[in-house]
Amino acid sequence: xxxxTQTPRYLIKTRGQQVTLSCSPISGHRSVSWYQQTPGQGLQxxxxxxxxTQRNKGNxxxxxxxxxxxxxxxxxxxxxxxxxxxxxxxxxxxxxxxxLYEQYFGPGTRLTVT
Amino acid sequence: xxxxxQSPQFLxxxxxxxxxxxxxxxxxxxxxxxxxxxxxEGPVLLVTVVTGxxxxxxxxxxxxxxxxxxxxxxxxxxxxxxxxxLYLCAGPKAAGNKLTFGGGTRVLVKP
Numbered sequence: 001x002x003x004x005t006q007t008p009r010y011l012i013k014t015r016g017q018q019v020t021l022s023c024s025p026i027s028g029h030r031s032v033s034w035y036q037q038t039p040g041q042g043l044q045x046x047x048x049x050x051x052x053t054q055r056n057k058g059n060x061x062x063x064x065x066x067x068x069x070x071x072x073x074x075x076x077x078x079x080x081x082x083x084x085x086x087x088x089x090x091x092x093x094x095x096x097x098x099x100l101y102e103q104y105f106g107p108g109t110r111l112t113v114t
Numbered sequence: 115x116x117x118x119x120q121s122p123q124f125l126x127x128x129x130x131x132x133x134x135x136x137x138x139x140x141x142x143x144x145x146x147x148x149x150x151x152x153x154x155e156g157p158v159l160l161v162t163v164v165t166g167x168x169x170x171x172x173x174x175x176x177x178x179x180x181x182x183x184x185x186x187x188x189x190x191x192x193x194x195x196x197x198x199x200l201y202l203c204a205g206p207k208a209a210g211n212k213l214t215f216g217g218g219t220r221v222l223v224k225p
Contacts, residue, residue: 004156033212043157043202043215056212090156102147103204103213105156 002027004093004106012112018079021109025072025093031055032074033103034066037088046089049074078111086113117141118203118216126222127193135188135219137203144206146186147213148177151200160188193223 005024013019025032033056034046045058049068066076072093078085088110092103121136137146145164149157161170163179163186170177174197176189190197203216 035215042217043204045212045214048212058212092156102159102162103157104159105149107154108156 004091004104006089006091006106006109008109009107010110010112012114013081014114015081015083017081018077019081019111020075020077021089021091021111023074023076023091023093023106025074025091026095026104029093029095029104030072031094032068032072033092033094034074034076035090035092036060037090037108038086043090046076081113083113086111117207117214118205120201120203120216120219122219123217124220124222126224129194129223129225130192131223133190133193133221135201135221136185137187137216138185139205140184142183144183146179146183146203146205148186148188149202149204151202151218152198157200157202190221193221195223195225197221198223 004026007022031050033048035043036046037043046060046064047054047066048056052068063079068074088108090105090108092105094103119138125133127133145162147162148160150160151157161177163177166181166183168179174191178187186203201219204213207214
């Protein structure tokens, strides 16, 4: 079974621009979560989508948004990029949004904002 | 303040030595998970512990969940360079199913 895929793997953007990242979950997984990872803050939860609906949201500004399509693929968008948005953005899929909630991560998208 | 505190933050040992990583919280978790992340890659799930006092073994890795389900430990026996990576513990928050992660322990095993 193919793992979680994320595109692109690397991105360089300028302050003020916007960016869209894509995630394809493991086949059959309906829950997709997004995380931001930085050296200073570690792994921080952005949001989770399940069956095209946002179920949970972390403490990030409204510039960070996402969506999920009917085939469970998900995109996240960051508008008006700031230098502090430079990070590794990880997508994770889960079979069910249940108690164990085991996450399977993609390789991430490394975003650099200059 | 992190809901899950990991210690130590960094560990450097020689091949063949043993090591233990700790994950502590003041909150009770219904389960805790351990992940390992290598540079340039996403975290990989190693194990999930669910029952207080539970011990799980994965080859040279031993995971323990505290009796009160507030803490967990990862012990590696006879570490190898392939064990090098960032070890993360994570647990579901009470409100909703989102996971909260510890700050991570960076392990370096030198040959």
